[in-house]
Amino acid sequence: MAISFKYWDDCLDPEDMQLMWADPHVSKEWIDAGEGPGQKVHLSRDPDGEAYLTQTEMMAVAAITVHKHFKSQLDPYMIGALAEIASGRRLFVDNYDRKTKEIKAGIMQVTIEVAQWLGRELGYKYYDIEEDANLLYWPFVNVYFGAAYAKWLFSCDDKERTEEFVVRAYKGGKKKAVHKSTSPIFQRYLYVKEALLSMRQPESFNDLTPNLLANSSSTEGQLIYWDSKVSEVDMDAMWSQPDVIKEWTKSGERRGNVRFSHDSKRRPYLSRVEVKAVAEITISRHLSSKGVTPEALAALAELAFSCRDCGHRAYNVSSVDDLYNPFASMYFGAAYLGWLSQYEGRERSHEFIVQAYLGGPENVSLQETGPFWNKFLEALRLYQDPKNSEQCHVIVLGLQSPQY
Incomplete structure (x- = not known):
């Protein structure tokens, strides 16, 4: 045994602990067992002293995890049955x-190698186990990576998979997913899932929804999915981009529920493929006459998004939250870039535009904002065709300009 905890509070974030207490089924079970709010809650133990989750606790963890990270993509009962x-x-x-010489750990029997792969390659970074692998034993962390792996199995090898395939592959491995030896696994899974359904009906999980929203800021909740911030038209445009399709398909995303990537501090961000796609779509639709290249706009986004109202109305902004829409933010950033190009009625150089964008037009100076230009050129190289990388110091805002 690598690690052990005595209390729920020792292996949960405070927010998740609040959500567990907010579940009426869990709170009743805990109170009936002598636990109380404001006090540490003991983990259940079997006769051999091993810690385990009750079915009530397991289904609450599964429901909260699915609601926060895999809404409409996974079934909480599937996760609960897989854990069983x-x-x-x-x-x-x-x-x-x-065979693999790896150790399967915790509730969902996830290996450290798989969890790290899910984070590095598929963008599952809500929990960072690179620095502390023992986090994998935390209930919500283990279930998060187990659910992520199950979601990946649904579309592994570029094929749409059935629930039976996923369950048999999860327990017995992909190669044995259709072998007769794993058939009993699926039969037991169905029995357990039916038992869980009889114990707690799906609509009872709706009790958790208001508490999830109340305990998470509106921005954090909305920034889990692209589809919550971007219109259907914009999402269709993103899905038409070959590089985006490749990246999203690789990470197991599906139409209607595309997750934003999150860094180690759980902050949402756009990959460079996504940034460039948004820039290309935005410019082709609204700003093709402004002389701004997608690469230049993407490079500026790499450094910082700056959103200001310069009389452009393609996107309605009624509150600051609206600017979390990548298309709206990119649009206003591009519009502001065009406005800066003619600041105070004069045609401005590329260096001025970039420095003014990042530092303000009234603050442009060689000493204070000059470094922005070099950083911009570095970022620009990330978005240009490597075959044309030698031109990155010449082609900036879409126009051929003198050597700087």
Whole structure:
């Protein structure tokens, strides 16, 4: 056993602990067991002293995790049933896989290698286990990565997979997903899932929804998914971009529920593929006559988004939250860039425009804002065709300009 905890509070973020208490089924079970709000809650133990989650606790963890990270993409009952057949809902159980020579850990029997791969390659970075692998034993962390792996299995090898394939592959491995040896796994899974459904009906999870929203800022909740901030037209445009399709498909995204990537501090961000796609779509629609290249706009976005109202109305902004829409933010940034190009009625140089964009037009100076130009050129190289990288110091805002 790699690690152990005595209390729920030792392996949960305070927000998740509040959400557990907010579930009426969990709070009743805990209070009936002698636990109380404001006090540490003991983890349940079996006769051998091993910590485990009750079915009530497991379904609450599954429902909260799905609602926060995989809404409309995964079924909480599927996650709960997978946890049952994977580990018996035991928190700290380890199993060594002789074939892969990896250790499967925790409730969902996730290996550290798979969890790290999901974070590095597929963008599942809400929890960062690179620095502390023991976080994988935390209930919400383990279920998060287990659910992410199950979601990936649904579209692995560029094929749409059935629930049966996912369950059999999750427990027995992809190669045995259609082998007769894993058939009993799916039968047991169906039995467990039916038992969970009889214990708690799906509509009872609606009790958690208001509490999730109340305990998370509106911006954080909305920034989990692209689809919550971007119109259907804009999402269709993104899905028409070959590089975006490749990246999103690789990370297991589906139409209607595309997640934003999050960094180690849980802040949403756009990949460079996404930034460039948004820039290309925005310019082609609204600003093709402004002489701004998608690469230049993407490079500025790499440094900082700056959103100001310069008389452009393609996107309605009624509150600051509206600017979290990548298309709206990129649009106003591009519009502001065009306005700066003719600041105070004079045609401005590229250096001035970039420095004014990042530091303000009234503050442009070689000493204070000069470094912005060099940083911009560095960022620009990230978005240009490597074959034409030698031109990055010449082609900036879409116009051929003298050597600087």
